[in-house]
Amino acid sequence: MSYSLDDLIYLMQRLRDPVSGCPWDLEQDFASIVPHTLEEAYEVADTIERRDWLHLKDELGDLLFQVIFYAQLGDEEQRFDFHAIVDQLVEKLIRRHPHVFPDETLRGESRQQAIDTDQVGQRWEEIKQQERNAKQRSGVLDEVPVGLPALSRAAKLQKRASKVGFDWGEALPVLDKIEEEIAELRAAIQAGRPQEIRDEMGDILFAQVNLARHLDVDPEQAVRGTNAKFERRFRYIELQVEANGGDWSCFSLEQLDAWWDEAKQQGL
Incomplete structure (x- = not known):
């Protein structure tokens, strides 16, 4: 069944x-x-x-x-109810895909003219903006969900701001901004000011998300990939520690780092 x-x-x-x-x-x-x-x-x-x-x-x-x-x-x-969710979803997707549903009906004929991905993205944003206007929301950053993971929300806030021209034109100036934020973090650390340290650390992360966006890298996916890589290499170190007696205190940071490099060389 x-x-x-x-x-x-x-x-x-x-x-x-x-x-x-x-x-x-x-x-x-x-x-x-x-x-x-x-x-x-x-x-x-x-x-x-x-x-x-x-x-x-x-x-x-x-x-x-x-x-x-x-x-x-x-x-x-x-x-x-569930059927109302589906009904609203289908209606919205038909509206947002005029290149597939030119007569705004689900089972009507499809458009014969080819359209590229950039055109689709531009049209999608235009339609979403029309929907936001219909909801009488005037703020550019309205409707970016607060509950999103912080990195994802940072990327969405930046993308939304870029639609009205508030953005760098390329990646290199963002690198300069990151270096500027690092310098400010150094100063906060040296001055021993916890609140400023937290603020500057946030600024660095926000600028790094901006760099990722300009490089067409999803920051959440990038960090998840790095997390997985760290786990693989650290597990290799664990295996070496276990093979050599199992007592972490017997090994210096230099030795642990050497095993890290071995893991890296092995492609872990």
């Missing part, structure tokens, strides 16, 4: 049944589910980063369940 999306919606209704449902699920609300949603989204990203295709289907299912959960909560509060 193969289950369907309707079965999943029904399962969620059963979990939230006030009489026979699951006590844990019944205790949840919109706010309490958010941390789980973020965790599931990160697990999907991690599975893709590791190219773990065997488990990706499972992780995508967990992420889908978060949407189903929100839809059930919305239905209970008579705000919206």
Whole structure:
């Protein structure tokens, strides 16, 4: 037997049944589910980063369940249900893809003229701006979600500002800005001012995100890749420590660093 999306919606209704449902699920609300949603989204990203295709289907299912959960909560509060979510999504995607749906209907004929990716991106931003204007939001940075990971939100804030010309034209001036921020951090450290140290550290990270954006590098993906690389190389050091007695205190930083270089040379 193969289950369907309707079965999943029904399962969620059963979990939230006030009489026979699951006590844990019944205790949840919109706010309490958010941390789980973020965790599931990160697990999907991690599975893709590791190219773990065997488990990706499972992780995508967990992420889908978060949407189903929100839809059930919305239905209970008579705000919206899953079908309303789908309806609004399809309508929005049709509106944002006029190059695919020129007559603004789902099953109408497609445009025959070719269109490149840059044109698609430009048109997408224009339509999104029209939508923001329709919501009577005048701020350029409005609707950049506060709950995003800090690096991702920094990139989105910078991208939004760049749309109105507040941006460097190339990457090299951003490097100069990073060096300027490093100098300011040095001064704050030397002066022993904790608040300034924290502020300058944030400025450096923000400038590095800007550099990544100009180099067409996603900062979250870049850091995740570096995290994975650090784990691989540190595990190699752990293996060397274990093979030589297992006592970390017996080895100097120079020796540990030498094993790090070995791991690096081995492509770890």
